[in-house]
C-alpha cells in the first residue's frame with residue numbers, strides 16, 4: 001500500500017493537513033537557521049551526508065529549508081509546512097525544533113523507499129504537540145553495566161522518538177556504578193569486573209542528554225536494593241553479621257550517609273530537577289529483629305516497620321526538596337503517604353494514582369505489565385519467572401488515563417518505559433529497546449484519536465524498509 005511521505009511518522013502527530021503537490025529531493029539545496037536554532041546545523045549536515053542530500057547551512061534567500069523560531073503554547077510543540085519550493089520547520093523551543101527535524105528525517109527516508117520511491121516529499125502542513133509532558137525511558141545500569149556509548153545510543157533513539165526524560169537506575173544489589181567520595185570503598189577501578197562510570201563519563205552523558213532535550217532522572221534506590229552498598233559498609237546494616245539488602249532505617253548514621261550520597265549525586269547532575277530515591281521492595285524482616293529500628297519506631301510513636309520506612313523516606317524526600325530538587329519514589333501500594341511534592345512512579349498497580357492523587361502527589365505511569373521492556377516480546381527471548389509476555393501490541397495499547405476521573409488524570413504527568421537488565425547484557429540492550437520503543441513513543445506522545453495499531457505497524461514497516469532503524473543505531 002502506498003503511503004504519502006507524511007503518513008509514515010512515528011509517533012503520530014496531532015494534526016496533518018495535506019496540501020497539493022510535491023517537492024523533489026533534488027530541489028533541496030540547504031538550510032537556513034534562525035540564530036536560536038543554529039545548534040542543529042551539524043546534525044542536518046550529518047543527515048545530508050548519510051542520505052546524500054544538500055542539508056548544509058545556506059543563505060536565507062536561497063535555502064529551501066528554513067528553521068524558524070515562533071511562539072508555541074506547549075513545550076516541545078512544532079510544525080512543518082512543505083509546499084512548492086519551500087520547507088518551513090517552526091518551533092518555540094529547542095526540543096520542538098529537534099522534533100521537527102526528526103519528523104523531516106523520517107519523511108526524507110520515506111521518500112527513498114525502494115518499493116514506492118518518489119524521491120519527493122508530498123506537500124503538507126503538520127502541526128504537533130505532545131499529549132504528555134513527561135515521556136521517559138529507564139535503563140538499569142546496575143544489574144548489567146553498559147558503557148556510555150550504549151547509553152548515548154539509547155538517548156539518541158529516545159530523542160528521535162520525542163521522548164524527553166531518561167531515568168538512570170545507577171545502583172542496586174548487584175552493582176554500584178557511581179564514583180562518589182561519600183562511598184569511596186565502592187569507587188574506583190578494581191571494585192567491579194564489569195564496570196563503573198567515571199565522573200567525567202557521567203557528565204558527558206548529562207551534557208549529551210541536555211543537548212538532545214532530555215532530562216536525566218538519576219536514581220539511588222534505598223532503603224531496599226542496597227546489598228552492594230551494605231556489603232562494603234556493614235555499619236549500614238541492621239545486623240552486620242547477617243546484612244541482607246535493606247539499610248538499617250533506625251540508625252541515624254544511615255540518613256547522614258545517604259544524604260552525603262545524594263548531595264554528591266545532585267552535584268554530578270546539576271541540571272536534573274528530579275532525583276529518584278527508590279523506595280521499592282524493601283523487606284521488613286531485618287528491621288523487625290533490630291534494636292535500633294525498634295527503638296526508632298517507638299521514639300517516633302509508630303506502630304509498624306512500614307510506618308518507620310515511610311518516615312525514613314519522607315525524611316529523605318524532604319532533604320531532596322531542601323536541596324532545591326523534586327523527589328521521586330516508586331509507589332508501594334501499601335498506603336504510605338509522601339509529601340505532596342514527591343512524584344510517585346506507578347509500577348505495580350494501575351490504581352495507585354487513585355490512592356495518591358487526593359494527597360496532591362503527581363504520578364508517572366510505568367505499570368510493569370504494559371511498560372517493562374525486560375519482559376519478553378515473545379517467549380523465545382530469555383525471561384524470568386516474575387515476567388509476563390509483553391508484545392509490541394500490548395505496549396501500544398497502554399493508556400495511563402485508563403478510566404480515571406478528571407482529578408486523577410490531572411495527577412498523571414506522563415509515562416515511562418523501563419528496561420531492567422537482569423536478563424539483558426549490554427549487547428542485547430538495543431535489541432530490547434528498538435522494536436517496542438516505537439510503540440511506546442505513541443503512548444507517550446500521540447493523542448488517543450491519532451492512534452491506530454494496524455496503521456502504526458504499516459508506518460513502522462515502511463520506516464524499517466527505508467533503513468531508518470539502521471540510521472538510528474549509527475547516530
Ligand SMILES: [Zn+2]
Nearest residue numbers: 238248290293
Ligand atoms: Zn535496623
